Amino acid sequence: MLIAHISDTHITNESAFKAYAYDLIVNEINTRPFDLVIHTGDVTNNGLREEYEHASYLLKKIEKPLVVVPGNHDARNVGYELFERYIGPLFGVYEWEYGVVIWVDSTIPDLSDGRIGGYKFRWLKAKLEEYSHKRIKIAAAHHHLVPLPDTGRERNVLFNAGDVLDLLLSHDVNLYLCGHKHVPNVYRIEDLVIANAGCTSCRKTRKGDVNSYNIIKINGDGRVKVVIRRVTGEEVRREYKPIKPKIFVPKGRRLLRMVQIAESNVSDRVYFRRKILENAIRAINEKYRPDIVIHCGDIVEKGIERYYDMAVEFYEKVHAEKLFVPGHNDITYLGYDLFREHFGEPEPVEVGDFVFIPILSAQYETPIGVVGRIGQKILKNFLQDFSEKFRVVVMHHNIVPIPRSRELGFLEDAGNVLKIVTDDETELVLTGHGGNAHAVRVERTPIINAGSVSWELHRNPFGNSFNLIDVYEDMIVVFEIQATWGSRKLLGMWKLKGDLPWK
Incomplete structure (x- = not known):
C-alpha cells in the first residue's frame, strides 16, 4: 500500500x-x-x-x-x-x-x-x-x-x-x-x-x-x-520492521537493579499513606535490594521544613545508593532551598558502567515544567561526556503522555527533550509525573514513568506502586510493584542494542 x-x-x-x-x-x-x-x-x-x-x-x-x-x-x-x-x-x-x-x-x-x-x-x-x-x-x-x-x-x-x-x-x-x-x-x-x-x-x-x-x-x-x-x-x-519476537527471556547476567519511585508527597495530610511508604521501603531493603533507588520528584507535598524533615526520616532508612530530583511540589514555598539542604544538589551518579543524569524541570508554583534551552545543552553535554557508559536520564516531568491523565503539555519543551534523548539513543529515561506507572520505548530509548508510591490521589488502577528495573547484558525488564501487597505486573521488556560500548 x-x-x-x-x-x-x-x-x-x-x-x-x-x-x-x-x-x-x-x-x-x-x-x-x-x-x-x-x-x-x-x-x-x-x-x-x-x-x-x-x-x-x-x-x-x-x-x-x-x-x-x-x-x-x-x-x-x-x-x-x-x-x-x-x-x-x-x-x-x-x-x-x-x-x-x-x-x-x-x-x-x-x-x-x-x-x-x-x-x-x-x-x-x-x-x-x-x-x-x-x-x-x-x-x-x-x-x-x-x-x-x-x-x-x-x-x-x-x-x-x-x-x-x-x-x-x-x-x-x-x-x-x-x-x-x-x-x-x-x-x-x-x-x-x-x-x-x-x-x-x-x-x-x-x-x-x-x-x-x-x-x-x-x-x-x-x-x-x-x-x-x-x-x-x-x-x-x-x-x-516489526519487532520479533515480542517476548524475550534474559540470557545474560544481571548487571544492575534499580528501584524507581515518585510522588511520595510526604506530609501530615490524610492523603499521605505513611504505612504504605514504610512498607515499600521495607520491601526495597529486604526483598529487592537494589543497587540504587531513584526518586523522580514530589518527595514532599509542600515545600516546608516540617515535611522535608519527615521525608529525610523515611528515606535515610533506604540502604542503597540514592538519587533525588525535585518535582513541582518540592519547590513550592521554601522548597527550592530546602530540597538542597535536605537532599543536596542533584549531580550525576556513577555506579560501575552506569551513570544517572539528573535533569531539572520543576518550576515555582506550577505543575508545568521546562528544561529550557540551557538545560537542553546541559543534557546534550552530559550524554556526550558519558557516551561510554549506560546512561539513565532522570527527571520529574513525563516526556510522553501517560494514560488516565489530562495532557496539558506538562513539560513545555518535551518535544525537544524527547528528540535529544531519542536521537542520541539514550539507554533509559526515568520520569515521575502524573500518578500512573507507564512504560514505552520510543525509537530505541525506553521511557519509564513511576506512579505514586504513597499518595492517595493517584490515577493508577494498580494502586500505589514503585518500579523495579533490572538491566541484563541483553535486555531491560521493568516490573511495577504494588506498594501494599507486593504483587507485580510487567510494564516493559526491551532488547538492548548490541553495539553498546559498556557491554
Whole structure:
C-alpha cells in the first residue's frame, strides 16, 4: 500500500495559502502510483463557507482515492458542519484486502487543542475491535500523540493522548497519521509508527522550513517506510520492521537493579499513606535490594521544613545508593532551598558502567515544567561526556503522555527533550509525573514513568506502586510493584542494542 500523507493546506483567499506549493505537491501525487491519499486536517484556514467552496474545488484535483480528516481550523466558526457538506464525513473507515484506515475527528470547536474522548473514544475502540482481523491497521486524526521538536511551547496535544496511545498499542495498530503542528516527524513507539506531516501549502512553517508531504509504504507484513519529501526535492527516509519476537527471556547476567519511585508527597495530610511508604521501603531493603533507588520528584507535598524533615526520616532508612530530583511540589514555598539542604544538589551518579543524569524541570508554583534551552545543552553535554557508559536520564516531568491523565503539555519543551534523548539513543529515561506507572520505548530509548508510591490521589488502577528495573547484558525488564501487597505486573521488556560500548 502506497500512501501520500498531506496535511495543513490552510486553503483560503488570504496570503496564508501558498497555491503554487499545493499544485506542485498535487501534481507529484498524481504522477506517482499512490493507492491512497490521506489529508490529516486543517483543509481550510478559518472554517468559512467560501474557504470550503474553494477547498472542495482544489481537492478534486487529486486523482487518487482520498480520505480527509477534519482539523482544528476546519472546526472554527461551526465549520465542522460545513466540512460534512463540502468535504465528507468527520469519522470513517477505508478498507482494502488486508488493511484498514480508521479516521476520527479530534477537534474541539474554536480551540486549538484536541480530544478523542467520550463517545469518540468508544467509537474508535469499537472500530479497532471490528477490524482486528486486518493485518494492517492505520488510525488517523489531526492532533499529534507525542510531543514534537521545534514547535515552540508544547501545547495542543490531545487532552487524552495517553489513553489514545495506550488504545492503539493494545490493538496492534501499525501506523498513526496526524498533522497540526506544521512539523514533519516520525517516531516508532513499540511497534506503532507515528508519522506527522508538515504543512502542504501554508506559509506558517517552523524554523524557516518549506512545505512538504509524506510518502508512506506499508507492506502486509507490517514493514513501514516513511519518506518526508519537501518541495525543494530534499528527502528524509525512515524504515521500520516489526519487532520479533515480542517476548524475550534474559540470557545474560544481571548487571544492575534499580528501584524507581515518585510522588511520595510526604506530609501530615490524610492523603499521605505513611504505612504504605514504610512498607515499600521495607520491601526495597529486604526483598529487592537494589543497587540504587531513584526518586523522580514530589518527595514532599509542600515545600516546608516540617515535611522535608519527615521525608529525610523515611528515606535515610533506604540502604542503597540514592538519587533525588525535585518535582513541582518540592519547590513550592521554601522548597527550592530546602530540597538542597535536605537532599543536596542533584549531580550525576556513577555506579560501575552506569551513570544517572539528573535533569531539572520543576518550576515555582506550577505543575508545568521546562528544561529550557540551557538545560537542553546541559543534557546534550552530559550524554556526550558519558557516551561510554549506560546512561539513565532522570527527571520529574513525563516526556510522553501517560494514560488516565489530562495532557496539558506538562513539560513545555518535551518535544525537544524527547528528540535529544531519542536521537542520541539514550539507554533509559526515568520520569515521575502524573500518578500512573507507564512504560514505552520510543525509537530505541525506553521511557519509564513511576506512579505514586504513597499518595492517595493517584490515577493508577494498580494502586500505589514503585518500579523495579533490572538491566541484563541483553535486555531491560521493568516490573511495577504494588506498594501494599507486593504483587507485580510487567510494564516493559526491551532488547538492548548490541553495539553498546559498556557491554
